[in-house]
Amino acid sequence: MESALDTALFYLFAVVAMAAAVNVLLQRRVFYSALSLIVCLTSVAGVYMLLQSPFIATVQVIVYAGAIMVLFLFVIMLLDPFSAEAARDKRRYLNYVAVLLGLAILIFLYPLLNAYELAHVPRLLDSAAGGVGSVRRLAAVLFDEYLLPFELTSVLILVAIVGAVVLARRQAKA
Amino acid sequence: MLDYLWLIPLLPLAGSALNGLAGKRLGSSFVTWVGCGSAGLAFLAAAAAVLDLVRAAPQNREVLISYFTWIACGDFVAEAQFLLDPLSGVMILVVTGVGFVIHVYSIGYMHGDGGYYRFFSYMNLFLFAMLVLVMAGNFLMMFVGWEGVGLCSYLLIGYYIDRKSAGDAGKKAFVVNRIGDVGFILGVFLVFATFGSLDFAEVFRQIASAPVRFPAETGVGLLTAIALLLFVGAIGKSAQIPLYVWLPDAMEGPTPVSALIHAATMVTAGVYMVVRCAPIYSRSEAALGVVTVVGILTAWLAATIGLTQTDIKRVLAYSTVSQLGYMFVAAGVTAFSAGIFHLMTHAFFKALLFLGAGSVIHAMGGEQDLTRMGGLRRYAPITYRTMCIAALAISGIFPLAGFFSKDEILFSAWAGGHPVVWAVGLATAGLTAFYMFRLTFLAFHGPERFGDDVRHHLHESPPSMTIPLVILAILATVGGFVGLPPWMGLGPNRFAEFLAPALAHAHRPETHEISHSVEFVFALVSVLAALIGIFLARYMYVGNPAAAGLLAARARGPYTLLYRKYYVDEIYDRLLVNPIVVVSREMLWKGIDVGIVDGTVNGVGASMRVWGGLLKYVQNGLVRSYASWILTGAALLLYYVARMRG
């Protein structure tokens, strides 16, 4: 059921997420950008909760905002914790290009959203355990229909680990 | 019977492949055994085949074996097939026999040459090509051999690859032959268009069995056209006027090659082809006339050029051209078997002459100029004696081989109603005797006109060279006995009888019998002409050495004309070669090739360079710039989708 609380919460999370996202751009120190992104990701996790997808929301917080962003922060701390944006900028006009392109994408996307008439798709409500967002259903599909891709992701992550170790290893001085 | 026929050409091919691919690594003795062995085995196989043929009844003396269908394209079918009949039997014997002897001779002559294996590989390939040519059962197979001998002659004439003159001579032979080959292949096309087949048997059967459709032509008809086109090929291959110019230059190759080209292979191909196509030629008076006129003119002009040349091999080369003229005269007066007879005897004594000349050159350490020889009979007695036999044979002195064949040709010319041809032929016979003995006397008699350094290493050639000389000398002596003329009272001409089945489809004009006594008189006259030539040569070059120089000085104009070979090479250069060169260079090269072809290619390249130069600025190494482009693309794609949907 559409509740005023839901609407209020959505707008709260949306505003926070947007503000945090814009802040990622505006911060000159990458450390602050990273912190801001964590706020953004957590807010989006809240939106997932509103969409009654508890599993995704949890993963978002634990894996994304948690593990991945912690990895980022580690690297930032390791390398250059409070470095400001480097002074050298070979293409200053790219800032304006970026704003223009961002706006262009928004403008071109908007008619598309309307064209699909998705605004009129009724929201399916199912708080029951068997709903789309439920962990049970998700697991059933993931480990049945998507078993092979799921297993392949483990290979992908293994490759990524090996690659990361090889790349980041300190080379012996030749 | 004759299941082994394919061995005859395939043996030299195998030898060629073996020597060509592995000869360099396996050493010269291996090359020798493979090269000569394959030629020798081919000769044995050919001899066995001909023996089988002789044993068969005369009407069965034709074996056609098809091995596989080479080309089948719609109505056009060409079988890979070999034909053995008396005509090709004689040819394979000559080709493999003389070829084998020349191979053996080459062991000594080419000893120590850096390209020994290459030489033998080419020689074997030459035999293979010639055997394919003579054993072909259809025009297309013949063309394969035809082109094959052309290729091999090019390779062998240009054998001394570090000599520019050799390369030029090879190219000349190739190009001149190519001109003839165009005529030949056009003739083959016309044969197929007319008869719907390229098989000799089928074509000749159609001609012989349909006298209405293919009458004996007095004017110019289809058969004449075919005959003349084919004859263009024969002119090129057999070095007749006007395409004989390549043959004298062909002596740039090693001497055994000259012997092979002049005697066993290559130049005889044209004569063989004309005789093989006797059913066509014999039905066209015009074509026969052309063949006769070209033959007799060539015989006469080449003989006159031969009078003045001082290069020993050049004299022999012109004598070959002249003798080939005789063979065409024989074909032209429908004495086909006489033509082949002369081809065979000529193969014997011309191979002998060339090998003898090679022996002389070998002894002289590479000297080829007759004016710097003399008195060699003391140093090279075997060479001298064999050369004398050869000179007597080519002059037509009884009872050597040349006498029988040449006499038969001359008599046939008279009997066929061509007294002028006979007279010119007779005079040519005199000239032939003269220049052959001029060569002999200049080289072997008289004072020694060379320095001490040459005399120092003068020597008779090794046995591997002299034994072939002796073998050929025997053949040149007795080779004529296979075709004794009827007037000798020993029965009919065996050689002509043997060949007769192969020429069965030829058209026979009415001939009136001429009594044997008249024939005897003619033989006497031709021997007399030869003797006059010999004694004249003896007078001018032995008895009275000053006479030759005096005559040359007295008749300076004609002498120079002959010495410069009627300026034919110069005329060809002026009229044909130079215009082609100029047009090729100025228009085709500088205009079309450089301007249009290169211009287009370079233009495309240059425009790529310009556009690339502009586009390279996109590739500026900045990740953010690339991201902008990607995003621009994404935005445009979105816009497009939105337009399509909205």
Add this chain to the structure above:
Amino acid sequence: MGLHHYLILSALLFAVGAAGVIVKKNIIAIFLCIELMLNAANLSFVAFSRYLDQVHGQIFVFFVMVVAAAEAAVGLAITITLYRNRRTLNVDDADLMKW
């Protein structure tokens, strides 16, 4: 609350992330912006999944997160290597791959 609310939020986040990739010069910051864009896409997936009653969208989100994790690991390793070799995190300084 319609579907388009979520989609517009997603589009906004995506546009901000996309602009950020271009604006930012620090390579880590660019990575952050890329994560932002991935996140925006995820939001769309989940929203569609809910409204169309299709569980596949959520599966996709799951895979996107796996890929993002792998990408972050490798990308950060590259970043470390770059910093170690050139003492910089500015992408404009790493522009040798050009004409």
